[in-house]
Amino acid sequence: MPGNExxxxxxxxxxxxxxxxxxxxxxxxxxxxxxxxxxxxxxPNEILTAAGMAPFRIIGDMHEPITEADAYLETxxxxxxxxxxxxxxxxxxxxxxxxxxxxxxxxxxxxxNIWRYYLKPQYAQFVNIPHKVRPSSQRFLKGxxxxxxxxxxxxxxxxxxxxxxxxxxxxxxxxxALLRELYDLRKPDPPLISGGEVLQTMIAAMSLPxxxxxxxxxxxxxxxxxxxxxxxxxxxxxxxxxxxLDDTAFIDLVEDCGANVVADDxxxxxxxxxxDVSVTADPLDGxxxxxxEGIPCPRTYKEQPExxxxxxDLENRFSYLKDMVREFNVNGVIVSVIRFCxxxxxxxxxxxxxxxxxxxxxxxxxxxxxxxxxGQLKTRVQAFLEMIG
Amino acid sequence: xxxxxKTTAKxxxxxxxxxxxxxxxxYARANEAKAQGGLVAWCMLGVSTEILEAFDxxxxxxxxxxxxxxxxxxxxxxxxAAEAEGYSNLVCGYVRTGIGYCLRMQxxxxxxxxxxxxxxxxxxxxxxxxxxxxxxxKWYQSLQRYxxxxxxxYDVVAPPLDADREDPAVEENYVNYSLxxxxxxxxxxxxxTGKKLDRERLRKIIETTEATRRKRWECYxxxxxxxxxxxTGDMLSCLTPGLFLASxxxxxxxxxxxxxxxxxxxxxxxxxxxxEKYRLLWGGGLPPWHNMGIFxxxxxxxxxxxxxxxxxxxxxxxxxxxSDDPLELMVRTAYARNTERNRRAMLGCxxxxxxxxxxxxxxxxxxxxxxxxxxxxxxxxxxxxxxxxMVAEHVKIPTLFIESDIVDTRDYAEADMKMxxxxxxETLAAAKRNNGN
Numbered sequence: 034m035p036g037n038e039x040x041x042x043x044x045x046x047x048x049x050x051x052x053x054x055x056x057x058x059x060x061x062x063x064x065x066x067x068x069x070x071x072x073x074x075x076x077p078n079e080i081l082t083a084a085g086m087a088p089f090r091i092i093g094d095m096h097e098p099i100t101e102a103d104a105y106l107e108t109x110x111x112x113x114x115x116x117x118x119x120x121x122x123x124x125x126x127x128x129x130x131x132x133x134x135x136x137x138x139x140x141x142x143x144x145x146n147i148w149r150y151y152l153k154p155q156y157a158q159f160v161n162i163p164h165k166v167r168p169s170s171q172r173f174l175k176g177x178x179x180x181x182x183x184x185x186x187x188x189x190x191x192x193x194x195x196x197x198x199x200x201x202x203x204x205x206x207x208x209x210a211l212l213r214e215l216y217d218l219r220k221p222d223p224p225l226i227s228g229g230e231v232l233q234t235m236i237a238a239m240s241l242p243x244x245x246x247x248x249x250x251x252x253x254x255x256x257x258x259x260x261x262x263x264x265x266x267x268x269x270x271x272x273x274x275x276x277x278l279d280d281t282a283f284i285d286l287v288e289d290c291g292a293n294v295v296a297d298d299x300x301x302x303x304x305x306x307x308x309d310v311s312v313t314a315d316p317l318d319g320x321x322x323x324x325x326e327g328i329p330c331p332r333t334y335k336e337q338p339e340x341x342x343x344x345x346d347l348e349n350r351f352s353y354l355k356d357m358v359r360e361f362n363v364n365g366v367i368v369s370v371i372r373f374c375x376x377x378x379x380x381x382x383x384x385x386x387x388x389x390x391x392x393x394x395x396x397x398x399x400x401x402x403x404x405x406x407x408g409q410l411k412t413r414v415q416a417f418l419e420m421i422g
Numbered sequence: 423x424x425x426x427x428k429t430t431a432k433x434x435x436x437x438x439x440x441x442x443x444x445x446x447x448x449y450a451r452a453n454e455a456k457a458q459g460g461l462v463a464w465c466m467l468g469v470s471t472e473i474l475e476a477f478d479x480x481x482x483x484x485x486x487x488x489x490x491x492x493x494x495x496x497x498x499x500x501x502x503a504a505e506a507e508g509y510s511n512l513v514c515g516y517v518r519t520g521i522g523y524c525l526r527m528q529x530x531x532x533x534x535x536x537x538x539x540x541x542x543x544x545x546x547x548x549x550x551x552x553x554x555x556x557x558x559x560k561w562y563q564s565l566q567r568y569x570x571x572x573x574x575x576y577d578v579v580a581p582p583l584d585a586d587r588e589d590p591a592v593e594e595n596y597v598n599y600s601l602x603x604x605x606x607x608x609x610x611x612x613x614x615t616g617k618k619l620d621r622e623r624l625r626k627i628i629e630t631t632e633a634t635r636r637k638r639w640e641c642y643x644x645x646x647x648x649x650x651x652x653x654t655g656d657m658l659s660c661l662t663p664g665l666f667l668a669s670x671x672x673x674x675x676x677x678x679x680x681x682x683x684x685x686x687x688x689x690x691x692x693x694x695x696x697x698e699k700y701r702l703l704w705g706g707g708l709p710p711w712h713n714m715g716i717f718x719x720x721x722x723x724x725x726x727x728x729x730x731x732x733x734x735x736x737x738x739x740x741x742x743x744x745s746d747d748p749l750e751l752m753v754r755t756a757y758a759r760n761t762e763r764n765r766r767a768m769l770g771c772x773x774x775x776x777x778x779x780x781x782x783x784x785x786x787x788x789x790x791x792x793x794x795x796x797x798x799x800x801x802x803x804x805x806x807x808x809x810x811x812m813v814a815e816h817v818k819i820p821t822l823f824i825e826s827d828i829v830d831t832r833d834y835a836e837a838d839m840k841m842x843x844x845x846x847x848e849t850l851a852a853a854k855r856n857n858g859n
Contacts, residue, residue, distance in 0.1 A: 105811070109797050109825065110804050139556050143804045146583055146773070150808065159582035164552055164559060165575060169602040173579070176595030180585065334559060339572035346566055373512055375800060379560040382508035383567065399510065 043256035044230060046249060050237035054089075057240050058128035061087050066242065067156070067188075069131035072117070072141050074304045074328050075162050076133050077178060077320055082243050083193045083201035084185040088133070090239035091126065092279040092301070093117045095404055105151055111140045111373045112402035113277040118144065121152050131156030131188070135324070137332050138376050156188045166326040166335045175321040182317075195316060202310045202319065204243045209306035211250040212238065216303065218257055219295040220361055223266035226257045228273070228294025229281040235301055236279060264293055268422030270362055272296040274354070274384075275369035276330075276377050282407050283400075287367065290415045291422065296361035298354055304328050307353070329353050331380040350380070351387045358393055365394045365421035367414070372401045394421045430493060431655030431714035432721070434694050435687070437680040438656035444676065445490065445662040449540050452480040456543040461615060464545040464562070468553030468578055470604065470752070472631055472669045476624040477611045482542045483666045484561075488519035490540060492711035492829035500526060500534070501830060509564075514557040515798045515829035521561070524568040546571055547614060549607065553578035555801035574610045576603035580760065583774065587761045600753045608749070624748040627669045634668040635738050637677035642735065644684040645728055646786050649693025651684045654704050654727035655717035661733055694726045700789045700850045703782055704730035705813075705821070706806040707794035712831045719840065723847045729786045731778065732802075736763060775805070776812040783817055790850045795825040797833045820853050822846040 041049060050057055061068055069081050070091040078088035093116030102119035120126060132154040134145040145159045161177050163170035182193050215234065218225040234253050238246040257263070269292035273284060279301050284294050297303055308327030313319035326333060329350075337346040358366065366388055370377045381397060388395040396417040400406040433439040452462050461479045467486075474481050491497040497515070500522025505511055507525060509518055523542060526534035533541035548571060550562040559575045566573060581587050581596055608619050645652050660680070663673035686692075702720065704727050710716060717727055741758035745751045767777035782788060791813070793806040810821050824842055827833040 105807055107795055107803050107805075107807060109795055110800055139800045140804060147805065147808050149584075150773075150812070157584065159584070161579050161582070163577040163579065163599075164556070165577050167606075169599060169606070170577065173595060173599035176591070176599075180592060180595070331560070332556065334563065334575060337566070337573075340570060342573065343566040343570065346563065370510075372510070373800065375513065375555075375557045376560060378510040378513050379517070379557060379564060381510070383564065385508060386567075397508075 042249070042252040044234075044253055047230070047234045047237045047253060050240055050249075051233040054236075054240045055125065055128065058089065061242070062128055067130040068128055069133050069156060070126055070129040070154075071133040071135075072114075072144065073135055073137045074300050074330065075135035075137045075160075075324055077135070077160060077181065077324055078133075078243070079198065079201040079205050079310065079320060080178065080181050080185055080193070081133065082204060083182075083197045084189050086131065086185075086189070087242040088239075089129065090236070090301070091117050091121075091129075092236065093277075093402065094120055094125075095280040095282060095402055095407070097123075105147065109373065111371060113279075113371050114140050114144060116402060118148065121148065126152070129154055131158075133158050133160070135160045135162050137162065137330070138374070140373075156185075158184050162324055164332060164334045166333065171318070171321045171325050174325050175317050178317050178320055198316045198320075201243075202316055204247070206309040208238070208243050208247045208250070209309055211247050211254070212306040215250055215254055215257075216296070218254065222270070222293075222362065223264050224293050224295045225260075225263045226253075227264040228271075228284040228288055228297070230257075231294075231297075232278070232281050232284055232302070235305065239301070239305070264288070267291055267293045269293070269418040270295045270364050271418070271421075272298065272354075272358060272361065272363040272366045273302075273369060274298040274366055276300050276371055276374055277402075278302070278369060282404060283369065283410070286407060286411060287414055287418075290411065291418050292365075296357050296363055298329070298357065300330070303357070304330060331376040347383060347387045347390075351384060354384075355387075355391050355393070358391075363393075365396070365417060367417070368395055368397045370397070370399050372399050428718070429495060429713045429715045431653075431659075431717040433656055433659065435652050435656050435680070435683055437676070437683050438652070438659050441659040441662065441676075444667070444672075445486070446540055448662055448667060449482065449487070449542065452482045452543040453541065455480040461546045462543045463547040463549050464542065464565075465549040466551065466558050466561075467665060468551040468558075469549045470607070471666060472624060472627045472752070473604065473608060473611065473619075473749075474549075475627050475669045476619060477615050477617060479547070479611065479615070480543070481666065482545065484520045484542065485516045486661065486666060487523070487542050488516040488829050489711040491519055491537075492831075493714065494540075495712065495831070496537065497712065497829045498831060499536075511830070511832075512798055514555075514561070515796070515827050517557050517561045517564070518798075519829055521564060521568075524565055527568075545569065547611075548573040550575040551578045551603075552576075555799075557801075572610070572614060574607055576607055578603070583764070587757075587764055593757065593761075597750075597753055597757055600757070601750055604749045604753065621748050625751070628748055628752060630671055630674060631669045632738070634663070634670075634674045634677060635735060637674055637681055638664050638668075639735055639738055641677055641680050641684060642729070644681065644688060647684075647688045648701075648787060649691060649695075649698040650701065650726055650728040650786075651687035651692060651694075652680075653694045653717060653721070654709075654730040654732075655714055658709055658714070658730065658733065664735070665733065695721050695724050697724050698726050699724035699854075700847070701726060701728045701787055703728070703779070703786065703788040703791045704732060705779055705782075705791040705793050706731060706809060707796055707802045708732050708799060708828045709794065710796075710826045710834060711829055713826070713834055713836075716839065716843075719843060720847075723843075725790070725847060725850065727792075728788065729782050731775075731782070736760075739763075771812065771816060773809075773812060776809055779809060779813050780816055783813070783819060788819065789854065790820045790822070790846065792822045792824065792846075795823065796828045797825065798827050798830060820846065820849045822849075
């Protein structure tokens with residue numbers, strides 16, 4: 034059965050996994066799988082899959098007060114990462130055999146040594162992903178991926194052939210294609226699937242080895258297409274933008290206030306699957322290219338012309354968002370940024386300018402990854418939805 | 423008349439007392455170059471000062487300017503301007519100050535009203551790198567809204583702690599990428615100056631930086647003396663010759679003069695305070711530039727910061743690197759020196775930053791450590807607790823954690839800060855008594 038959780042499939046399995054990811058981990062361990070936790074959409078999980086290991090997205094828990102992280106981490110930093118680490122210290126990630134950390138932001142980068150030191154995973158790898166998109170950056174990243182493969186081979190005690198890597202890439206591309214197909218179910222009016230259900234599916238999908246993940250997503254697509262009852266039609270069709278939104282609380286709040294959340298630009302959303310790994314003579318070239326420039330996150334920088342560069346830079350950074358707004362028939366964007374997130378906070382003025390230029394109504398909110406602040410946002414969200422509905 | 427609250431640190435050395443003139447002169451020179459039709463580049467720490475000098479480009483270090491504004495208590499209006507534009511109050515204080523400056527610049531490129539005395543010349547080029555933190559390259563990307571000028575950015579990368587730096591594949595990958603970054607910057611500057619890089623001149627400039635670096639290192643070593651001849655507040659006022667203009671002969675001379683002065687003070691046993699009771703390490707974070715008087719407050723309690731991690735140079739190990747290409751020489755020398763640091767740390771406690779703290783505590787005879795968390799600086803704040811925990815596995819040392827910000831005065835609570843410092847002094851006193859001192 035897809036997901037294999039309680040012998041269910043589709044959204045029932047999704048809810049079971051979303052509510053108890055540790056149960057998935059326990060099953061995988063019983064099956065003798067090594068589980069490697071990863072931060073962020075930039076983690077090159079294809080290499081983990083090629084090594085026969087199970088990638089498992091590390092996320093936080095907005096319902097769990099951060100109580101033990103203070104003995105190890107500063108308070109004036111990303112609350113999402115503090116939550117992830119707090120869960121680690123409390124043993125919620127004790128099933129992880131390994132840790133994969135891409136250099137995405139300063140905070141995640143620093144977590145590599147801190148997590149290793151306190152939680153002592155058996156395997157660990159840091160992948161230096163350059164910020165700037167350039168041929169030299171791709172060559173460098175290829176070298177980093179080679180370093181990763183070499184390390185992963187020592188973990189499993191056997192070589193990772195080019196064939197295994199190609200197969201893994203195919204499997205992850207297939208998974209990404211299925212997630213895009215899932216997201217297509219949000220295009221109709223009303224969407225066939227709610228924003229909350231989509232987020233739960235994404236998190237469940239990121240908790241499973243790639244083939245099981247694909248089976249689960251396939252079963253969700255089948256179920257959603259076949260079911261007669263989907264979300265009610267609302268006047269407001271909203272796209273939620275923001276880093277590390279890993280709990281349905283905010284999405285549910287927006288939908289309860291009178292919107293259909295029909296699209297997202299989130300790390301734990303569309304950024305995870307927007308671009309596939311291209312087929313290249315050397316599969317590492319395709320992998321390096323995808324992770325260098327295929328993920329639309331503010332931490333990646335694409336050059337612009339030397340004069341008159343700003344408008345081009347804005348298009349480089351945000352045109353995909355404009356396209357998504359059109360494709361999903363969105364009438365408002367909620368820009369939701371976690372406090373202390375430098376990369377996203379620094380993009381906000383340019384992002385809002387861009388959305389205004391294309392007459393896309395936007396609401397900007399900051400939150401500190403706690404249920405308290407989410408609740409406080411209700412009035413502002415309601416007012417915004419009334420305006421755009 | 424109400425006495426104006428003193429926010430700057432008292433200077434104890436003659437050389438440091440004059441250091442601000444060097445900083446002022448740096449900004450004045452850029453303004454002069456601009457007026458004469460020369461090229462001005464806004465840049466940040468990590469962008470090769472040597473290469474800029476080889477192209478006769480006057481640099482303006484925007485991070486330093488934010489610190490200067492903070493020290494003069496003038497950063498506030500610029501920060502508020504940036505926040506009104508939509509930048510969160512958690513975005514790096516240097517960035518908010520710099521963006522605010524652009525927002526308030528007068529239409530003809532003159533500085534904002536009220537910032538004329540020490541001002542940043544309007545740039546022709548923007549040069550950034552990702553050394554230390556991410557906001558740095560995002561900052562200049564944001565500046566494109568206000569300055570339609572060429573922007574060049576390059577990644578600065580380092581292998582993670584657990585990588586085998588001496589594996590040829592790893593070394594070549596990191597060295598080649600760093601080299602390509604510098605070569606790309608050279609190509610960019612050749613295009614905009616219309617000049618080819620004079621490699622022989624660059625080689626000589628690198629030698630000057632090396633001379634400055636070594637002399638500066640000797641000055642840091644001299645601070646190991648008891649009593650300490652030069653405190654942190656003094657050394658942090660010497661960043662212009664130490665970092666931003668290190669490639670100039672006058673910077674080498676600056677540290678030669680400083681070194682001579684320190685030797686005099688060591689010979690005559692002249693310390694910072696008459697009775698140096700407590701020797702402190704500023705062990706994490708950048709200082710609160712808007713209130714460097716905090717160092718003087720410690721000194722009033724006979725506690726002297728004898729050394730600091732902020733902007734401290736690394737030991738310039740002798741490494742056998744040869745190359746006809748000065749760019750490759752710079753990159754391979756830096757890589758080799760960092761590899762040596764790593765090697766020593768792996769033989770020690772296993773972590774480079776922690777090993778550095780342990781070495782400083784031992785070599786500078788440190789009694790206590792202070793860590794400063796800045797609300798707007800993730801790069802230098804995250805990890806302080808982790809380092810302190812690791813240090814504690816090897817040596818017992820009283821540690822004080824304080825929080826404010828690098829430039830934003832709104833995050834500084836004076837009464838609370840003084841209370842914490844007073845309590846820490848008592849902790850230091852108790853520790854000394856327990857150790858039989």
